[in-house]
Amino acid sequence: MARIHITDIESAINWWRERKPSPDGITACAEVRELAQGYALMVYYHQTDCDEASLSAKALDAWLAWYATTPDAPCIAICSTSQGDDVCKGCGRTFDEVQHWPVMTPAEKRATWRRITMEDTAWRFNRYAERARSASGADHPPPESLLPLPAEGKA
Known part of the structure; x- marks a missing residue:
């Protein structure tokens, strides 16, 4: 069973806080309170992740609502x-992860996302990402390393 990382719980809490802000600066919405219970236990026990079954049904539902707003595949x-x-140069997933992605649970997918993000070796995290940003009409020029090299003998 895949485990949910504490940063995903924190992201879900912040997403809910933004979606349903406190009316008085003190009271949190029900979703935040549910997620905060699991988060607090993780902090107390110095755990970086938990399995889905350790969250209450309401906390898991709140986490899944946040999860639904995240990108699905890193492809x-x-x-x-x-x-x-064996490992995709484009997205960083293993052959098995690519093949089984459609049947993976949300927690398994998030664990894969976390791993490839932490490794930071896939093309999605380097020059390909820079080129995609510059091709999208960004107001800044591409990094110097992406500019074409001058032909030999020409200045």
């Missing part, structure tokens, strides 16, 4: 596992 449409790589 950037450059799948090197189809060319025989």
Whole structure:
């Protein structure tokens, strides 16, 4: 069973706090209170993650509502596992993760997202991401490392 990382619980709490702000600056909405119970126990016991079954049904529902707002697959449409790589150069998922993604649980998907984000080696986290940002019409020029090199003999 996949485990939910404390940063995902925290993100869900903050998402709910933004969605349903406190009317008086003190009272939290029901979803935040449910998630906060699990979060507090994780902090108290110095745990970085918990399994889905350790959360109350209401806390899990609140977490799943936040999860539904996150990107599903990390795919950037450059799948090197189809060319025989054990780990995709584009998204950073293993061959098994790519193949089983449609049947993975939300917690399993978030664990994969966390791993590939922490590894920070997939193309989605480097020059490909920079090129995508510059192609999207960003107001800033691409980094110097992405500019074309001058042809030899030309200045």
